[in-house]
Amino acid sequence: MSLIVMKFGGTSVADIKKIKNVANIVSQEAQKNKIIVVVSAMAGVTNKMENYIKDINSDHNLENDLILTSGENVTIGLLSAILKDIGIHSLPLLGWQVPILTDSEHQKAKILNIDKNRINSFLENYDVIVLAGFQGINLDGHITSLGRGGSDTTAVAIASALKAERCDIYTDVEGVYSTDPNIVPQAKKISKLAYEEMLEMSSTGAKVLHTRSVELAMKNNLTLQVLSSMIKKNGTFIVDEQKLIEKEIVSGVSYSKNESKVSLSGIPDKPGLSAKIFGLLASKNINVDMIVQNISQDGISANITFTVPNNDINFTKKILENNKNEINYNSLKTDEKVSKISVIGMGMMSQTGVAQKMFKTLGNNSINILAISTSEIKISVLIDEKYTNVAVKALHEAYNL
Ligand code: ADP
Ligand code: ASP
Numbered sequence: 146m147s148l149i150v151m152k153f154g155g156t157s158v159a160d161i162k163k164i165k166n167v168a169n170i171v172s173q174e175a176q177k178n179k180i181i182v183v184v185s186a187m188a189g190v191t192n193k194m195e196n197y198i199k200d201i202n203s204d205h206n207l208e209n210d211l212i213l214t215s216g217e218n219v220t221i222g223l224l225s226a227i228l229k230d231i232g233i234h235s236l237p238l239l240g241w242q243v244p245i246l247t248d249s250e251h252q253k254a255k256i257l258n259i260d261k262n263r264i265n266s267f268l269e270n271y272d273v274i275v276l277a278g279f280q281g282i283n284l285d286g287h288i289t290s291l292g293r294g295g296s297d298t299t300a301v302a303i304a305s306a307l308k309a310e311r312c313d314i315y316t317d318v319e320g321v322y323s324t325d326p327n328i329v330p331q332a333k334k335i336s337k338l339a340y341e342e343m344l345e346m347s348s349t350g351a352k353v354l355h356t357r358s359v360e361l362a363m364k365n366n367l368t369l370q371v372l373s374s375m376i377k378k379n380g381t382f383i384v385d386e387q388k389l390i391e392k393e394i395v396s397g398v399s400y401s402k403n404e405s406k407v408s409l410s411g412i413p414d415k416p417g418l419s420a421k422i423f424g425l426l427a428s429k430n431i432n433v434d435m436i437v438q439n440i441s442q443d444g445i446s447a448n449i450t451f452t453v454p455n456n457d458i459n460f461t462k463k464i465l466e467n468n469k470n471e472i473n474y475n476s477l478k479t480d481e482k483v484s485k486i487s488v489i490g491m492g493m494m495s496q497t498g499v500a501q502k503m504f505k506t507l508g509n510n511s512i513n514i515l516a517i518s519t520s521e522i523k524i525s526v527l528i529d530e531k532y533t534n535v536a537v538k539a540l541h542e543a544y545n546l
């Protein structure tokens with residue numbers, strides 16, 4: 146018998162009727178294979194937990210992760226009970242019971258190890274294991290969470306560790322689309338995507354897969370399928386680049402409103418200053434993304450603009466203010482109402498004019514570009530958040546997606 150990992154996201158387990166639908170899908174697959182099902186919390190539950198934490202303004206990591214991961218405890222209980230009622234020999238497991246060992250970076254913990262022997266022995270005795278996504282345990286025995294959307298990563302990590310035959314990610318859309326189908330209804334389902342493209346799409350905002358899950362799948366050469374839990378048909382396969390028949394110049398457009406812009410002006414134009422600023426932020430685990438530096442009109446001082454995730458903006462401001470004398474800047478400005486729009490495609494590597502088309506399209510729509518960053522297969526621009534939908538739709542059309 147082969148091992149299949151099936152992951153169901155929040156909208157697929159949003160109520161009892163939907164959990165019963167999941168139980169049916171699982172039971173069909175369990176006729177032929179051993180199954181590990183990874184589930185998220187019911188839709189909206191983790192948001193609710195996050196709001197409780199905000200309400201009490203808690204910065205207590207141990208408690209916060211206990212609260213955040215609680216939703217998954219409920220869904221594994223419900224699904225496993227329903228599976229038993231339809232005659233499936235099922236075992237519900239929390240992350241710590243496996244154990245899924247993580248580092249101690251609460252709210253963005255990385256999986257360090259999964260006890261394969263233990264889970265294999267469970268698999269010998271049960272037909273289906275129902276595993277809570279998004280959670281693990283650190284070396285000190287405290288519960289950790291993997292970051293929002295992290296159940297995908299639990300599924301890929303367990304599939305990789307146990308060399309599963311397949312890892313299917315069931316969700317509320319039929320696969321990965323050329324852009325978010327909830328913004329552009331004309332978006333097209335993509336049948337096959339390279340890991341690299343999916344990685345760029347996820348890391349630039351396409352939340353259909355957790356970025357780290359794609360990284361892990363790529364590292365382990367594990368084929369992923371993203372498919373619907375409501376309609377039975379093939380979804381999108383995320384595969385090795387070699388398996389792509391045609392490399393699209395642009396396969397997708399993604400957006401992220403989770404960006405904040407920081408501008409430092411009037412800093413001395415001398416060697417080592419960027420290293421100082423970004424070294425300070427890196428030492429506090431703040432992920433800086435886009436960076437633009439320019440010399441001011443006097444030719445003596447410079448301005449630096451960069452972006453950080455919204456969650457880190459207050460902390461970033463505090464660090465920069467605390468080090469004002471050392472950095473020696475004139476003014477510090479921040480803007481949370483910005484959005485990053487990206488176009489992604491493997492074929493971009495060997496094609497010119499892709500960036501120009503992007504800039505021209507935005508210009509034609511009177512959208513100003515605040516910063517630009519590129520990789521071999523991606524171009525990202527920062528724009529005013531209020532133009533997000535207009536920009537995504539216009540680019541989707543411009544590249545004939
Ligand atoms: P789940 O709860 O199943 O994990 P998510 O909400 O995390 O589901 O991810 C699915 C959602 O991702 C879709 O409903 C869609 O709005 C969004 N999404 C963003 N970009 C894309 C894309 N390019 N293709 C498909 N879905 C996308
Ligand atoms: N329940 C968690 C979240 O909402 C994890 C997940 O759904 O993947 O972020």
Ligand code: MG
Binds near residue numbers: 154352353354
């Ligand atoms: Mg998700």
